[in-house]
Amino acid sequence: MDFRSDCPISSTLDIIGDRWTLVVLRSIMVGKRRYGELLEIPERISTNILADRLALLEREGLVRKSAYQERPKRYEYRLTEKGADLLPVIQALVEWGLKHIPCRWEPPMDYRTASPETFYPAEDD
Amino acid sequence: MDFRSDCPISSTLDIIGDRWTLVVLRSIMVGKRRYGELLEIPERISTNILADRLALLEREGLVRKSAYQERPKRYEYRLTEKGADLLPVIQALVEWGLKHIPCRWEPPMDYRTASPETFYPAEDD
Numbered sequence: 307m308d309f310r311s312d313c314p315i316s317s318t319l320d321i322i323g324d325r326w327t328l329v330v331l332r333s334i335m336v337g338k339r340r341y342g343e344l345l346e347i348p349e350r351i352s353t354n355i356l357a358d359r360l361a362l363l364e365r366e367g368l369v370r371k372s373a374y375q376e377r378p379k380r381y382e383y384r385l386t387e388k389g390a391d392l393l394p395v396i397q398a399l400v401e402w403g404l405k406h407i408p409c410r411w412e413p414p415m416d417y418r419t420a421s422p423e424t425f426y427p428a429e430d431d
Numbered sequence: 432m433d434f435r436s437d438c439p440i441s442s443t444l445d446i447i448g449d450r451w452t453l454v455v456l457r458s459i460m461v462g463k464r465r466y467g468e469l470l471e472i473p474e475r476i477s478t479n480i481l482a483d484r485l486a487l488l489e490r491e492g493l494v495r496k497s498a499y500q501e502r503p504k505r506y507e508y509r510l511t512e513k514g515a516d517l518l519p520v521i522q523a524l525v526e527w528g529l530k531h532i533p534c535r536w537e538p539p540m541d542y543r544t545a546s547p548e549t550f551y552p553a554e555d556d
Contacts, residue, residue: 310474314528314535315521316454321532323450329441349435388531395527396440398519403439406513407446410439 307366321366322392326351330359331389332396334369335425336417339382363389370427390425432491446491447517451476455484456514457521459494460550461542464507488514495552515550 309317322328333347344356360383363369368389371381400418403410434442447453458472469481485508488494493514496506525543528535 309532310454311472312534312536313454313457313473314526314532314538315457315524316450316474317532317535318524318528319450319453323448323453325435325441325444325448328444328448329435329438332438332440347436348438349441391527391530394523395520398523399440399443401439402516402520403443405516407434407439407442409437410442411437413439 318395321362322368322395326355326359327362328392328396328399330356331363331368331385331392334363334383334385334389335393335396339384340374341381344383368392384427385425387422387426390422390427393420393422393425443520446487447493447520451480451484452487453517453521453524455481456488456493456510456517459488459508459510459514460518460521464509465499466506469508493517509552510550512547512551515547515552518545518547518550 307320309320311317322331329347329349330344330351333344338344338347341356341360344360345351345353360369360371363383364371366388367386369383370386371383373379374382397418400413404412432445434445436442447456454472454474455469455476458469463469463472466481466485469485470476470478485494485496488508489496491513492511494508495511496508498504499507522543525538529537
């Protein structure tokens with residue numbers, strides 16, 4: 307990864323600074339782990355953007371891919387600790403959106419106040 | 432603004448979800464208020480991207496533009512309350528970057544723990 311500077315803000319945005327990456331991560335966080343489930347999110351993501359962002363998330367170590375079926379081989383995606391640690395960024399986006407954009411969905415309070423550890427992978431994951 | 436869904440996360444990203452907008456906002460937050468100062472940030476932003484993002488920030492009500500010189504007319508940019516309220520998003524990006532990307536600059540602790548109100552415009556601003 308070629309970072310624009312050594313600033314932790316711009317460097318983090320070099321990885322996840324686009325319209326889709328955190329939307330996909332949000333969806334994996336709430337349990338949509340399979341490609342087909344992720345294609346059905348309400349934001350109407352295209353197949354090529356979804357495939358691109360899943361590859362990015364895996365390459366950057368934010369999710370781990372594992373096969374849940376052998377023939378044909380199919381994968382599901384789980385958060386790593388590094389991916390789960392983006393929860394505070396997502397929560398801050400929630401709070402800003404609820405305050406400044408009218409008529410947004412209100413996520414459950416336990417999601418809004420959860421700690422990243424809640425989403426860390428289990429030992430045997 | 433055409434939002435992809437009513438999710439507060441994706442809607443906020445519809446506004447500020449790109450590599451540059453929060454970098455420009457960060458720079459205004461630390462006192463770089465003029466076009467020429469913003470052009471000199473270490474991330475080497477191009478003039479057209481800077482002009483585009485400043486127009487976006489103003490259009491979305493995240494900054495307010497005011498003339499500081501008449502002939503030729505020159506402007507400076509100040510945070511609005513709506514813009515300052517993005518501080519927790521930026522702070523969360525800082526913490527993630529410091530934890531997960533080696534050798535980043537460490538911003539002063541008072542910036543890392545400041546509340547958005549610190550950056551609200553003064554009454555007569």
